Amino acid sequence: MANALRGAIQRGEYPPNExxxxxxxxxxxxxxxxxxxxxxxxxxxxxxxxxxxxxxGVYVRDFRPIVHLAAQVPGGTDAERFTDGYAPQLREAGYDRISESIEVQLETMRPKVAKRFGLPAEAEHNGSPQDRLVVLRQCDRFVDGRLWERQITHYPYSIAAETELMSPEHITDGIDQVLGRLGYTEDWSWDIVGARMPSPREVESFGVGHGIPLLVQERVAYAGDRVTRFTETTMPADRHQLLYAGGDAPAELLLLASDVSIFER
Amino acid sequence: MANALRGAIQRGEYPPNExxxxxxxxxxxxxxxxxxxxxxxxxxxxxxxxxxxxxxGVYVRDFRPIVHLAAQVPGGTDAERFTDGYAPQLREAGYDRISESIEVQLETMRPKVAKRFGLPAEAEHNGSPQDRLVVLRQCDRFVDGRLWERQITHYPYSIAAETELMSPEHITDGIDQVLGRLGYTEDWSWDIVGARMPSPREVESFGVGHGIPLLVQERVAYAGDRVTRFTETTMPADRHQLLYAGGDAPAELLLLASDVSIFER
DNA sequence: AAGTGGTCTAGACCACGGG
DNA sequence: CCGTGGTCTAGACCACTTC
Structure with a gap:
């Protein structure tokens, strides 16, 4: 029966959103x-x-993922990209009511976070406990009232202490500038991209249905050999795709690739 | 009951593979x-x-995703990376019996493929039908007898005709070299990464269980403004992650990030 | 109030895997 | 052969949405 229905949907007998x-x-x-x-x-x-x-009732899902420019270190901050490059693109795609909420916490690194900062997973008392303090900024972006993506960035407390990074405000001039003023110029980074199914909690907060994976992007940025931040971004995969440029890509790249969808046939 | 069991699994009362x-x-x-x-x-x-x-019976799933260096245009071909960089990494991770199978077909572009090559989706007879011929190379990589990743690359027939790209053999000196000899030097490209649930067909061919998304990577590479190839790679997300470098990343990047997993807590 | 999906039951039989 | 999950049934009641 599932096969019969799947066929009917694919043949368009039940169009999307019907x-x-x-x-x-x-x-x-x-x-x-x-x-x-x-x-x-x-x-x-x-x-x-x-x-x-x-x-x-039961309806046919529609897939119109939006392409995210995941450009790297040179090229502005994520927040910048969101407000300057991404939000307009969303508006064009017919979305409206775009907002973000920011929360800041100070915590001791979880083992995973410690690993990303190049520290041994367990505190072995080689180094001051201060080294394991991180400032955690959670930025939730909402589109049309639904959670659209969640970005959690960890900064070493030794860098972020007493700076605007600790206040839960949108950083208008970009993280790059802030870090630059503090003497840290990020010159390289890596991204790891994977996917997994959401937990029930995530199903609820993202308002995704079952059967929609989450795209997860982890980024660690460096100033020389010092880790300046670790960012984890989580996005429902029915609405997001990541775009990476290679070689001497032109500036209009995003335009070029913005209507690409892995769901096309 | 699902919540109770999920908790028990997370608390380690039922360890992975039990x-x-x-x-x-x-x-x-x-x-x-x-x-x-x-x-x-x-x-x-x-x-x-x-x-x-x-x-x-019912067992607890284990997640040990392998990190894929998704480095871009400069840095060798995918096949190269597979045999030279990736296969050894897999062997280290305890996998063995690595092989690949290649199939080649000549076809008229599907609308999706035409779009990637910058042609209008529907043939509107502006241009010779020859322009819509592609050579399609499907490369299935197997690890321990199971399909590990599937890579489908489309080359314009006008480039690939009468070349070794049309024979279903492993290209030992790398696609880069082959294209270079033909006068096409790829200088930029883009990748789009997304995720979706597998179709029943894909569940079968990859041998993944339900609840495991597929990571999909599309890449279009250019020599100047000419598209040289369009590659689509499909990988189960429980075993694969993609690594992208930004800025002046060091050569040892893969080593640095190879034990990162989005499934860590 | 009526109609929709969400949950649960108790029981039956089938298909696969391993001794 | 037996124990495992896979499929199916018929019926009950609950929770949410809409009118």
Whole structure:
């Protein structure tokens, strides 16, 4: 039954955003019990093809991912890119009501964070405990009232202490400038990109349906051999793609690639 | 019940690769019917946390993704990276029996492919039909007998005709060299990275369980303003991550980042 | 109030894996 | 052969959405 429905969807018999017949009707149509219908729908839901809403019905999912310029160290900060480059692009794509919320905390590094900063995972008392303090800035970006992406950046406390990095405000002149004024010029970085399924918590906060993976990007930036920050960005993969440039790419790259979608056939 | 089990797994009460109690026992333990047990297990399966094997049982999934150096135009070909850089890394990680199979076809561009080559999606007869011919090289890489990644590269027929690109052999000296000899020096490219759930077909060919997304990387490479190739790489996200360098990254980058995992806590 | 999906039950039989 | 998960049924009640 799942195969039959998948075919019907792919053939366009149920176009994107259209409601399917209700479970009872499907049960009649396919001459099976409602339990079987639900099992079939679950399969399609977990493939990300349909969404199910209690009290409403079952609809065909639509995929229109937006391309993210993931340009590296030279090329402005993420926040900058969001407000200057990304938000306009979103508006063009028909989205509106774009906002962000920022929270700042001071904490001791989790083992994962310590690793990213090049410290041994467990505090072995070789070095002052101060070295393991990080300022954590969590920036949630909302589009049309839904969480769009979540970015968590860790700065060493030794760099961020007593600076504007510790206040939960949008940094208008860009992180680059701030770090530059503090004497840290980032000259290289790496990104790791992967994907995983969301936890129930994440399903709730992102408002994604089952069957939608999360894209996860980790970035560690360096000034020489000093780690200046570690950023983890999480985005639902039905709405986000990352764009990386190689070689001498032209400035209009984003325009060129902005309507690319991995969901195309 | 899914929450309880998820907690138990996270607390390490069921370590990775361990079998869970069977469905009957779980039903007793939680005082629910077997249907409910299965619903709970389905949830965890679709989150990628457990795998279910008929006739065997239910086990806790392990995530040890391998980091892929996705370095760009300067830095050798993908095939090169696979045999020279990647395969050794895999062997170190305990994998063995690495092989690849190559198939070559000549086809007319699908609309998606035409777009990547900068042609209008539909053939509007402005230009010879020859311009829409592509040589398609599908390279499947197998590790331990399972499909590990699938890479499909499209070359314009006008470039690839009568060259070794049309024979289904491993290109030992690298695509770069071949294209260079043909007078095409790739000087820039872009990558788009996204994720989606696999189709049932892909579930079968990759041998992934439900709940494991696929990482999809599209790359278009240019020699000047001429597109030399379009490559689409598909990889299960539980075993693959992509590494991108920014700025003046050191040569040992891969070593530095090779044990990073987005699944760490 | 009516209609939708969400959850749960108890029981049956099938298909696969391993001894 | 037996134990495992895979599929299916028929029926019940709950929770959410809409009118």
């Amino acid at each position: 409601w399917l017949p209700n479970e009872g009707r499907l049960a009649e149509e396919f001459q099976v019990s409602r339990g079987t219908v639900r099992a079939a729908l679950k399969i399609l839901e977990n493939e990300g093809r349909i969404g199910m809403r209690q009290g409403r | 079998w869970l109690p069977n469905e009957g026992r779980l039903a007793e333990e939680f005082q629910v019917s077997r249907g409910t047990v299965r619903a709970a297990l389905k949830i965890l399966e679709n989150e990628g946390r457990i795998g279910m094997r008929q006739g065997r």
